[in-house]
Each structure stands twice: as structure tokens, then as C-alpha cells.
Amino acid sequence: xxxxxxxxxTPGALHDAHHHDHGHGHGHGHxxxxxxxxxxxxIGIGLNSVFVVGEVVYGLQAHSLAxxxxxxxxxxxxxxxxxxxxxxxxxxxAATVRRTYGLRRLTILAALGNALFLLIVVGGVAWEAxxxxxxxxxVASTTVIVVAFVGIIINTGTALGFMSGRHNDxxxxxxxxxxxxxxxxxxxxxxxxxxxxxxxxxxxxxxVSLVLIALIGIGSWGLLRDALNLALDAxxxxxxxxxxxxxxxxxxxxxxxxxLHIWGLSTTHVxxxxxxxxxxxxxxDVLLSNACAQLRQRFGIEHATLQLERGTEAHACLxxx
Numbered sequence: 311x312x313x314x315x316x317x318x319x320t321p322g323a324l325h326d327a328h329h330h331d332h333g334h335g336h337g338h339g340h341x342x343x344x345x346x347x348x349x350x351x352x353i354g355i356g357l358n359s360v361f362v363v364g365e366v367v368y369g370l371q372a373h374s375l376a377x378x379x380x381x382x383x384x385x386x387x388x389x390x391x392x393x394x395x396x397x398x399x400x401x402x403x404a405a406t407v408r409r410t411y412g413l414r415r416l417t418i419l420a421a422l423g424n425a426l427f428l429l430i431v432v433g434g435v436a437w438e439a440x441x442x443x444x445x446x447x448x449v450a451s452t453t454v455i456v457v458a459f460v461g462i463i464i465n466t467g468t469a470l471g472f473m474s475g476r477h478n479d480x481x482x483x484x485x486x487x488x489x490x491x492x493x494x495x496x497x498x499x500x501x502x503x504x505x506x507x508x509x510x511x512x513x514x515x516x517x518v519s520l521v522l523i524a525l526i527g528i529g530s531w532g533l534l535r536d537a538l539n540l541a542l543d544a545x546x547x548x549x550x551x552x553x554x555x556x557x558x559x560x561x562x563x564x565x566x567x568x569x570l571h572i573w574g575l576s577t578t579h580v581x582x583x584x585x586x587x588x589x590x591x592x593x594x595d596v597l598l599s600n601a602c603a604q605l606r607q608r609f610g611i612e613h614a615t616l617q618l619e620r621g622t623e624a625h626a627c628l629x630x631x
Contacts, residue, residue, distance in 0.1 A: 351395035354471060355392060364457060365457055368454075369381060369454075372450035372451075375439050377458065379435050379518075379526070382526060386530065387489065390424065392420075397414075397417040400412070400414055414576030414578070414579055418576060421537035424537075428526060439516040439519040446512030446516070454515075455500050461499070462500070465490070466493045469493065473486060495525070502514050540573075540576075543573040545572045546580055551570065554570070558570070558584060558601070561586065564587065565587045567585070567586055568585050570584040570585075580612060582615070584615075587620075597618075601614070602614045
């Protein structure tokens, strides 16, 4: 926790900035996983990567788009696990003189890349599924059932690896829920394979594929939207800027809050800057320390810089005024 006295921007204005940065806060929706989940990430990525390859191979052999669509879903979540793990690793890298925030922002670029890649995959599988829907092809239902059942086991086992941290770390919780979602998708493929084996309804395979890729597309679009917003320094979706401004306005003797900015330093860290108009002089250190602690605990804002001003004349130093 450091404190720095700044020069006056306008006569008579007091500028006091307080910087408070916790590299391992857990209030933000994408908070990074602690080190002891590295093993869970490694096992999850390894097992699911092997399974994706197996689904592609057997999906092509069985002429099953349901398996191929599920492989695309699993590939997306493998990339999601890599992103989550990478975020936790990059968050540990020390900042440098040139890169004062370290390499945290690379996680946002990775999220954009993952979303674009998944949308391309979804488009390709959807086109093929529509063609097969009107011209069904034979499906090796037994192969589909066996491979998808293996997927249930792998995805459920991976989810169990994150179970202990799902309540304390939202990033781990995201990985946990993704793996459970994969298990559910594999269960859907199993059901489709059984129904095809009993009824011979070949149209069911591309139909299940379309349902799966619709779910993947929705998730991918949301990932793209959130990553793009982070890249444009928008307020993270899990933080209510109105509530933050209201809280800052309730601090002792604060009469006004302006020039408030909240943005993501990465997919796991949130930063804030704000000007607080407070004519009262005294106990600034206590006020700023408590404010930053509350911002971290209530809103998950780990990196807060607050500037105190004695009067409204300091507004003149704002950009564009």
C-alpha cells in the first residue's frame, strides 16, 4: 500500500492519490485460480485434449456430426481452460519499467482469439449439419454411444478437480461449470445414439448437432462480446458502476464523485480511478485505505487510485474541459 502526494492541478485544490493493488483478489467475476489448482488445470487440459482428438477420429469414422459438434464444444472449453490457466500464470509475472501492468492484458487478446476461432468452427459444422439434415447418412450409433460415454466420465472427473474451489474462486467456478456442461452435452449425444440405434432416425444426428452448435455459438458470442468490451476498457459486466459511484459518494465528508473510470486490466484484474471532492482536511490516509479495502471486498476492484480534491474548481483539469 503506497501513498503519494501530487502537485496541485488548480490553486487551493488538494490532490491525494492512494494506490492499492492486490494481485490475488477474488471479487471479480474472472478472478484467477490459486497456484494449487495448476494440477487440476493441467490434468483437465490433457485429458480433454486427448478426448477431442478421439471424438474427431471416431466422429469421422462413424459419420456422426453429433460427435464432431461435441468435439468442437470440448475444444472450446479446452481453450477456455488454457485461457484461465494462462491468466493465473501471467498474473504472477512481475511488472517491468516498460510494462507497468505486466502481461495481464494478453489474456484479453487470447479471449478474443478463442471466441473468433469458435465462431468459425460453429459456422462450418452448422453448414454441414444443415446439408445432412436434408440428406441423412448412416451413423455408427454404437461408436457414438461409447465415445460420448467416455466423454461423460472425463468431463465429470475434470469438474471434480475444480469442485473444492468453485465457491471461493469464480475463475475456477467457471471451469467447473464448463466441464459439467461438457458432461451434459456428451450425455445428449449418448441419448441420440441410443435413439438412432432403436429407431433408425438418421435425421436425429444432425439435429442434435444443430442444438449443440447453437449452445456453443451462444457461449462463443458472449465470450467475444465480453472480450471486446474488456479490450475497449468497458466496465466489466459483473460490476455495477452506479453502485460503485454511490458507495464512493457515501464516504465521510465526500460531496461529489467525478471522473470515475472502471476497466479490466486483464480477464482477472479490475482497476478504478476516481476524483473525490472532500473539503474536509485530515485522516486522508484512513479514508483512502478503508475505501480501497471496501472496493476490493464489495466489488472485486483490486487496483484503485483515488484522488482527493478540496473544491469543485479542480474539475477544470479534467480532459476536455
